[in-house]
Amino acid sequence: MNKTIKTILLVVGLVLVAYGIYKLITPEASIDIGIAKVEAQDNNDAYITIGLGIAALVLGFLGGRK
Numbered sequence: 001m002n003k004t005i006k007t008i009l010l011v012v013g014l015v016l017v018a019y020g021i022y023k024l025i026t027p028e029a030s031i032d033i034g035i036a037k038v039e040a041q042d043n044n045d046a047y048i049t050i051g052l053g054i055a056a057l058v059l060g061f062l063g064g065r066k
Contacts, residue, residue, distance in 0.1 A: 016053030
């Protein structure tokens with residue numbers, strides 16, 4: 001595999017993992033009514049993003065080895 005493609009895969013993998021973790025941590029919606037505070041999250045997209053990022057990292061590290 002070309003060195004440029006490996007570098008692009010590594011950078012894209014790191015960005016996807018970081019964005020997935022960010023989406024996993026931050027709540028999507030929150031409601032604050034007096035003493036009650038409710039936060040809602042849908043983490044399915046975050047898990048997919050992290051998985052794609054890890055796959056890109058693995059391909060970047062292992063791609064083209066003989």
